[in-house]
Amino acid sequence: xxxxxxxxxxxxxxxxxxxxxxxxxxxxxxxxxxxxxxxxxxxxxxxxxxxxxxxxxxxxxxxxxxxxxxxxxxxxxxxxxxxxxxxxxxxxxxxxxxxxxxxxxxxxxxxxxxxxxxxxxxxxxxxxxxxxxxxxxxxxxxxxxxxxxxxxxxxxxxxxxxxxxxxxxxxxxxxxxxxxxxxxxxxxxxxx
Numbered sequence: 001x002x003x004x005x006x007x008x009x010x011x012x013x014x015x016x017x018x019x020x021x022x023x024x025x026x027x028x029x030x031x032x033x034x035x036x037x038x039x040x041x042x043x044x045x046x047x048x049x050x051x052x053x054x055x056x057x058x059x060x061x062x063x064x065x066x067x068x069x070x071x072x073x074x075x076x077x078x079x080x081x082x083x084x085x086x087x088x089x090x091x092x093x094x095x096x097x098x099x100x101x102x103x104x105x106x107x108x109x110x111x112x113x114x115x116x117x118x119x120x121x122x123x124x125x126x127x128x129x130x131x132x133x134x135x136x137x138x139x140x141x142x143x144x145x146x147x148x149x150x151x152x153x154x155x156x157x158x159x160x161x162x163x164x165x166x167x168x169x170x171x172x173x174x175x176x177x178x179x180x181x182x183x184x185x186x187x188x189x190x191x192x
Contacts, residue, residue: 049155052173056085056165057153061119061142064129070117070142071149072165082172082191083115084184085163086139087150090123090131092159098178099160100135105181107138114188118142121150121159166192 050057060071072083086102088095099118106116118141120128125143132141142149150156154163156176164173164187173187 050153050171052171054171055169056163056171057149058169059142059149059153061144061149064120064125064132064141064143067140070119070140072117072169080167081115082167082188083117083165084188085117085119085161085165087119087121087154087156087159087161087163089121089159090127094178095160096131099131099137101181102179102184103135103137103139105184107136109185114191115139119144119149121145121147121156162187164188164191 048054056072058072060069063070072085086099088099090096102116106113116139118132118137118139120132120141121144123131123143123145125145128141128143144150150161154161158176160178162175162179162184163171164175166172172191175183175187179187
């Protein structure tokens with residue numbers, strides 16, 4: 001008998017287990033390689049998220065309620081002025097105490113204040129608008145219902161977050177978690 005023929009089994013049929021095992025092993029190796037490639041983005045360029053010292057991504061989103069689109073321009077935080085981005089949502093427990101306090105501090109600063117831009121993530125418009133009104137927010141708020149800016153541009157996956165942007169459009173500081181009115185003022189003074 002040649003080495004390429006399958007040996008007969010006790011039932012008069014050729015032994016087909018070896019080719020099946022080989023195909024199974026090859027299938028498992030290919031599936032594992034595909035899984036590793038898909039889940040680790042093997043070969044894909046790494047996405048660079050903005051950090052301190054890097055340029056703040058420009059964006060424009062629909063404003064809550066009515067009004068002009070809200071976002072950051074390409075030349076800095078607020079048309080060549082420093083700015084602060086405050087990411088929040090009505091369902092976020094820390095945001096429920098942070099946003100009213102920040103809104104009150106913003107109103108108290110008067111005309112010399114640094115522009116503050118709110119970004120509400122993953123709230124239906126009616127809930128977001130009710131939260132902003134209840135919190136007495138007077139700064140512009142963008143609705144990021146698809147997380148295009150929150151997760152897409154900044155890589156934030158939880159609320160709240162704050163980004164302090166210098167007049168030249170570079171990020172001075174990022175705070176993950178709630179901030180107090182005193183922290184807001186302290187970081188605003190460092191912006192240039």
